[in-house]
Amino acid sequence: MDKRKLVQALFAFTTNAHVQGFLHGKIYKGKLKNICVPGLNCYSCPGALGACPIGAMQAVEGSTRYGISMYLLGALAFIGIMMGRFVCGWLCPFGWIQELLYKIPCPCKKKKVPHKVNAVFKWVKYLVLLLVILLPILTVDQFGLTTPYFCKYICPAGTLEGGIPLLLTNPTLRRAIGFLFSWKMGLLIVTILAAVLIFRPFCRYVCPLGALYSLFNLISFYHYKVDHDKCTRCGKCAKVCKMDVTVYQTPNALECIRCGECIKNCPTKAISGVWGAKEHRIHPSGKHEHAPDI
Amino acid sequence: MKPKLRKSNSIRWGILAAALLMMGIGIMNGEMQTVFEKAVNICLECIGIG
Numbered sequence: 001m002d003k004r005k006l007v008q009a010l011f012a013f014t015t016n017a018h019v020q021g022f023l024h025g026k027i028y029k030g031k032l033k034n035i036c037v038p039g040l041n042c043y044s045c046p047g048a049l050g051a052c053p054i055g056a057m058q059a060v061e062g063s064t065r066y067g068i069s070m071y072l073l074g075a076l077a078f079i080g081i082m083m084g085r086f087v088c089g090w091l092c093p094f095g096w097i098q099e100l101l102y103k104i105p106c107p108c109k110k111k112k113v114p115h116k117v118n119a120v121f122k123w124v125k126y127l128v129l130l131l132v133i134l135l136p137i138l139t140v141d142q143f144g145l146t147t148p149y150f151c152k153y154i155c156p157a158g159t160l161e162g163g164i165p166l167l168l169t170n171p172t173l174r175r176a177i178g179f180l181f182s183w184k185m186g187l188l189i190v191t192i193l194a195a196v197l198i199f200r201p202f203c204r205y206v207c208p209l210g211a212l213y214s215l216f217n218l219i220s221f222y223h224y225k226v227d228h229d230k231c232t233r234c235g236k237c238a239k240v241c242k243m244d245v246t247v248y249q250t251p252n253a254l255e256c257i258r259c260g261e262c263i264k265n266c267p268t269k270a271i272s273g274v275w276g277a278k279e280h281r282i283h284p285s286g287k288h289e290h291a292p293d294i
Numbered sequence: 295m296k297p298k299l300r301k302s303n304s305i306r307w308g309i310l311a312a313a314l315l316m317m318g319i320g321i322m323n324g325e326m327q328t329v330f331e332k333a334v335n336i337c338l339e340c341i342g343i344g
Contacts, residue, residue, distance in 0.1 A: 027336055033329075034327075034329060034330045036329065042341075044337045051329050051330075051333040055333075055337060056333065059329060065323075066328070070320030071321055071323075074312075074313045074316025081306060082310075147339065151339050158339075158341055159342050163340075163343075177343065180342050180343065216309075219306055219309070221306055221310075
């Protein structure tokens, strides 16, 4: 089994290991919920052991006691500066679910999204990120309350991981279903259909967490490096990249989720993942060596 | 080490220090408790009920 797929599966199951929750329609209430998981994982999923960073950020910012959430922005900046969008490619349960959906055979599947479509819609997630940070602060009512807009109106992960399992096992919640649930189910269905046709559509165009991590891709401690002495510019890396990154030109593009497909497929082994400033190079073979300065 | 590399390295360490500082401030202000209180109750908005 592919190492990345194994890590994705293990991480998704480990962070959602509260099996009793799925059986009884209740969520985990232990102390681990103080801590946020790095990927998008609804804290109302019956199995969730940690908090969702986006939901938590909106909760803190919507509270009367705080403005911008220092804890959450600090935690996400810490993860971002360490590894950029590596989280998206390896540790995000919702990203993994989308990858599984993309495996479903379909005659109209798109290997590549048209460049013009991608070039425009990839910016939508930054707008979503801005709204996630600002809306809870700007729309507090006279009682000091606000709505977690992203979770309530957009997030399909909440419907899939939290809504469906809880409603299946909790009759009280089932009686409260209304228009909002239909809206969210509609969005989930659209996301699922899109994920069958396109590789990780939610991550590409909507996810505010991916948008935040992407801002660190260029400067994160873990980043990709192209050895231009070895690179023949054959374009194989760009061809195999499902996120449509031209790796030999921009190895640390905002869209790169560090899946490592380019490293695996480079015929001259010119692409490598490196840690930090000493350019400690990690070859696909797993062997380490010190690389020269950029 | 070349100047360009040294500069990007300084930026990395600067952001890392700022991130840790922000986390520390947030934790001391009690934000973790707010996260906990939100996370241990079913978020009706998240699941499409509230």
